[in-house]
Amino acid sequence: MRLVSQNENVASAAELLMQVGQGSRTAFQQLYNLQSSRLYAVALRITCRAPLASDAMHDAFLQVWRNAASFDPARGNAEAWLVTLVRYRALDIVRRRGREVSSEGMPERVDPEPDALSQLSQGREARALHACLSELAEDRRRLIVMAFVDGLSHSEVADRVQMPLGTVKSWIRRSLQALRTCLEGT
Amino acid sequence: MSDAPDELSVLAGEYVLGMLDENEAASVRRRAEIDPILARAIGDWESRFAPLAELVPPVAAPPMIWDRIERSLDAAQSPAPPTGYRPEPRGTRFWRATTAAALALAAVFAAIAYLPRNEAPPRLAALGVAGAPAPAFIAEARGDGYVTLTSVSPAPVPTGRDLELWLLPKGATTVTSLGLLLATGRRLAVPGLADGAQLLVSLEPQGGSPTGQPTGAVLYGGTLITR
Numbered sequence: 001m002r003l004v005s006q007n008e009n010v011a012s013a014a015e016l017l018m019q020v021g022q023g024s025r026t027a028f029q030q031l032y033n034l035q036s037s038r039l040y041a042v043a044l045r046i047t048c049r050a051p052l053a054s055d056a057m058h059d060a061f062l063q064v065w066r067n068a069a070s071f072d073p074a075r076g077n078a079e080a081w082l083v084t085l086v087r088y089r090a091l092d093i094v095r096r097r098g099r100e101v102s103s104e105g106m107p108e109r110v111d112p113e114p115d116a117l118s119q120l121s122q123g124r125e126a127r128a129l130h131a132c133l134s135e136l137a138e139d140r141r142r143l144i145v146m147a148f149v150d151g152l153s154h155s156e157v158a159d160r161v162q163m164p165l166g167t168v169k170s171w172i173r174r175s176l177q178a179l180r181t182c183l184e185g186t
Numbered sequence: 187m188s189d190a191p192d193e194l195s196v197l198a199g200e201y202v203l204g205m206l207d208e209n210e211a212a213s214v215r216r217r218a219e220i221d222p223i224l225a226r227a228i229g230d231w232e233s234r235f236a237p238l239a240e241l242v243p244p245v246a247a248p249p250m251i252w253d254r255i256e257r258s259l260d261a262a263q264s265p266a267p268p269t270g271y272r273p274e275p276r277g278t279r280f281w282r283a284t285t286a287a288a289l290a291l292a293a294v295f296a297a298i299a300y301l302p303r304n305e306a307p308p309r310l311a312a313l314g315v316a317g318a319p320a321p322a323f324i325a326e327a328r329g330d331g332y333v334t335l336t337s338v339s340p341a342p343v344p345t346g347r348d349l350e351l352w353l354l355p356k357g358a359t360t361v362t363s364l365g366l367l368l369a370t371g372r373r374l375a376v377p378g379l380a381d382g383a384q385l386l387v388s389l390e391p392q393g394g395s396p397t398g399q400p401t402g403a404v405l406y407g408g409t410l411i412t413r
Contacts, residue, residue, distance in 0.1 A: 025259070032252055040247035042239050046204070051350075051394035054251045055365035055374075061255045062375045066331075076229070080236030087204065087239075095208040097368055126237035144203070148238045151204035176199035177192060183234055 013078035021069035028065060035079070039086045046090040046151035052097070056089040063089075080125070091151050132182035140175045143168065191223075198227035202235055250398055257362055261355070262331060262377030311385055311408035314338075322406045323371065325385050331377035333385075340369050341405070343389070350390045352400060356382030366394050383410045 011019075011027075013035060019027030036057070043053035043060075063085050071081055118130065133141050147157055158168040200206055201214045218225040308328050313335070314321030322340035327333045335351070343349055349369065352361040353376065364376060367387055386407040388400040395401050 036247040037244035041242045041245040044245055045242050049393045051366060054248065057247060057251045058254050059375055062258055065259060076233045080233045083236045083239040084232045091204045095211060125233055129234055129237050145238060147203040147205050148235050149241055153207060154205050172200065173196050176196045180195050
């Protein structure tokens with residue numbers, strides 16, 4: 001078996017997270033250095049504002065520090081855990097605040113290209129997700145990707161794609177049902 | 187009431203995508219704490235959807251984020267008031283305002299009456315202006331490293347401006363941003379707060395101070411003391 005990580009000289013996020021769980025500040029900083037640009041981008045995309053994205057990162061990383069010992073590598077991968085924490089903090093912030101529509105100074109949001117999904121890494125979850133998203137009609141797949149990446153509510157998605165709210169809700173619902181069936185079969 | 191597994195899974199999926207509003211999301215979170223099936227469905231969607239984050243091109247995080255995380259950790263790990271705050275030269279306007287805000291300490295005692303009785307004594311501060319009948323916010327720091335800011339009677343925030351919360355640890359000469367503060371309040375992690383630390387609220391351009399230090403008027407302030 002050959003394990004290839006993107007940078008074999010650097011400890012993986014999972015290894016670092018285990019060390020963080022034992023109280024290593026060095027590992028914590030390495031983990032931050034390894035993951036911060038990826039996670040900050042996720043927070044910025046959802047909050048649309050640098051100070052809010054910074055708040056989300058700060059709060060999420062303190063959670064990482066406090067809860068690293070409870071992370072169970074058998075139950076999920078470290079990158080997914082980190083993304084989840086940062087997304088929830090970012091979503092909390094925009095939900096509480098109400099998202100401002102204007103986002104001056106931000107690069108214009110571009111919907112991910114349909115075949116961008118094929119660039120997803122080749123991890124097991126990524127391959128399964130790619131395969132199952134590919135089974136959805138393109139316009140429905142787009143709504144799911146948009147909702148996740150931009151952290152949009154039903155009505156924000158409806159505004160963005162100029163579709164009735166009821167249609168968006170029912171498409172999302174059916175897409176989730178189809179994805180679940182497909183993913184549980186993979 | 188019992189939802190079909192399908193309904194539960196859809197609800198969990200909508201929650202993980204981020205499509206629910208604040209109340210719906212809070213209700214799902216509360217329910218997941220006591221409903222292991224919902225909690226499991228949420229966990230499943232979290233790991234299924236996480237790869238989609240790769241679609242967002244990385245953006246270098248501003249260095250101040252790591253500095254702020256480190257300060258929070260240092261504060262959490264040292265029982266003594268944290269040191270290592272780099273003094274920076276400042277204009278006098280901010281400090282004048284800070285001194286005035288510190289006078290609002292008296293309002294703390296009035297504020298205590300509002301608060302529920304609790305087992306561990308919290309640290310409290312009333313953030314207001316001297317002479318005002320009620321504080322703008324009440325800050326309550328508990329042993330879990332979180333501070334809750336409850337909105338009491340803040341003045342309306344002008345359109346296009348934001349409130350930003352600052353920490354001045356006792357004996358420190360420089361404030362640290364704790365992020366933006368909504369008029370409705372906020373709960374945030376600020377480990378290691380000690381008695382005598384001041385919380386200050388300034389009026390900033392929308393999105394917060396561009397410099398990492400207060401640029402607008404300090405509207406409210408208060409000092410944390412153990413109840």
